[in-house]
Amino acid sequence: MTLSITRKEFLKTLGMGTCGFLYAAQTLGDSSNERSYKSIRGKIFKNDAPSRPWKWSIEGFHYASNGKDVQCLVCPNRCYLEPGDRSVCRSKVNIDGKLFSLAYGNPCSVHVDPIEKKPLFHFYPTSTIFSIAAAGCNFRCLNCQNWEISQKKPEELHHVELFPKDVVREVRKREIPSIAYTYSEATTYYEYMFDTAKIAREQGIKNVVVSNGYINKNPLIALTHYLDGANIDLKSFDDRIYQALNGGQLQPVLNTLKTLHQQGVWLEIATLVIPTYTDDPEMIKKMCGWILNELGPDYPLHFLRFAPLYQLTRLPATPVAILEHFRDLAIKEGIHYVYLGNVPGHTGCHTFCHNCNKMLLERVGYILKQNHIKNGRCEFCGTVIPGRWI
Numbered sequence: 001m002t003l004s005i006t007r008k009e010f011l012k013t014l015g016m017g018t019c020g021f022l023y024a025a026q027t028l029g030d031s032s033n034e035r036s037y038k039s040i041r042g043k044i045f046k047n048d049a050p051s052r053p054w055k056w057s058i059e060g061f062h063y064a065s066n067g068k069d070v071q072c073l074v075c076p077n078r079c080y081l082e083p084g085d086r087s088v089c090r091s092k093v094n095i096d097g098k099l100f101s102l103a104y105g106n107p108c109s110v111h112v113d114p115i116e117k118k119p120l121f122h123f124y125p126t127s128t129i130f131s132i133a134a135a136g137c138n139f140r141c142l143n144c145q146n147w148e149i150s151q152k153k154p155e156e157l158h159h160v161e162l163f164p165k166d167v168v169r170e171v172r173k174r175e176i177p178s179i180a181y182t183y184s185e186a187t188t189y190y191e192y193m194f195d196t197a198k199i200a201r202e203q204g205i206k207n208v209v210v211s212n213g214y215i216n217k218n219p220l221i222a223l224t225h226y227l228d229g230a231n232i233d234l235k236s237f238d239d240r241i242y243q244a245l246n247g248g249q250l251q252p253v254l255n256t257l258k259t260l261h262q263q264g265v266w267l268e269i270a271t272l273v274i275p276t277y278t279d280d281p282e283m284i285k286k287m288c289g290w291i292l293n294e295l296g297p298d299y300p301l302h303f304l305r306f307a308p309l310y311q312l313t314r315l316p317a318t319p320v321a322i323l324e325h326f327r328d329l330a331i332k333e334g335i336h337y338v339y340l341g342n343v344p345g346h347t348g349c350h351t352f353c354h355n356c357n358k359m360l361l362e363r364v365g366y367i368l369k370q371n372h373i374k375n376g377r378c379e380f381c382g383t384v385i386p387g388r389w390i
């Protein structure tokens with residue numbers, strides 16, 4: 001979809017005057033009772049586009065153009081690109097007044113994973129999922145565990161050639177039931193994901209996105225027609241932390257969660273608990289309240305243990321006691337299924353019936369040792385267990 005709008009109109013959508021800056025680093029206010037964070041929002045790469053599209057390019061699906069400048073409308077960054085510019089996510093460029101994605105049919109990562117690794121615990125457990133990623137991300141997370149692919153341009157990475165129909169052919173050949181768009185940030189290779197998901201759906205294969213949820217409503221709604229499941233990071237419940245830790249904003253992520261819920265996509269939420277950033281119990285309590293009000297008690301919530309890496313090696317790993325406290329807190333608030341991640345062997349990795357509290361799914365790593373869910377119900381008390389089951 002392309003729209004024709006003027007530069008003035010572009011800037012109006014951003015709430016700026018005609019001389020506004022698209023991305024301005026800012027230092028947030030300090031106070032004795034509040035943590036202070038410095039924004040790390042991403043920047044556009046000026047004059048960094050190739051002179052012509054390459055083999056793995058496609059014209060963008062959601063953008064506006066005035067014939068010279070373009071604005072991508074896929075995610076809230078709404079990159080405004082003059083000819084020759086490259087987007088914040090590094091995978092979109094303005095070539096001769098058109099927006100092109102450089103991440104189409106050139107995944108840098110291709111694996112077959114257990115579904116539990118996403119993590120998705122209530123979505124066809126024990127099934128495998130064909131997992132792909134192309135270079136790029138619209139965030140700048142200080143803790144990124146996949147920065148070697150997320151913070152790179154498509155041209156900088158070794159890739160294989162797998163166009164959408166090739167992906168589906170490989171998946172069918174291996175008799176794998178679903179495809180995950182994962183590892184880097186799927187929103188930034190939206191066109192590749194969308195076309196692959198569409199063909200996959202036509203052939204009875206399920207689609208799952210693992211994402212930061214930083215996507216605009218129209219492209220998301222269009223995608224949900226082919227989407228079966230999603231794991232969305234809710235990285236914190238504080239906009240200042242989103243800006244400082246991730247280079248994004250909270251509200252668009254909340255909007256995404258609501259849209260997925262309304263569209264009937266199976267949803268699981270992941271929150272990485274990072275010492276000094278996202279380990280405030282009051283914030284977690286507020287987050288649980290929002291989930292209960294807007295989404296209900298049934299979507300699984302995963303608290304993930306942080307390990308020091310990338311730009312946060314100075315921080316310690318999350319103490320397990322804090323994760324346990326958050327799990328107890330979320331259950332007490334009313335969320336039915338709360339899990340701990342990156343703590344192998346912990347009770348918080350198993351599924352317990354929210355009615356009779358019996359163990360239903362026992363997990364050892366990604367292996368399922370026991371399964372007491374039959375026809376979507378607890379084998380012991382007959383309660384319906386929310387999720388998608390075989």
Ligand code: SF4
Nearest residue numbers: 072075078079087089
């Ligand atoms: S998807 Fe990429 S190009 Fe589009 S608005 Fe987001 S960061 Fe910018």
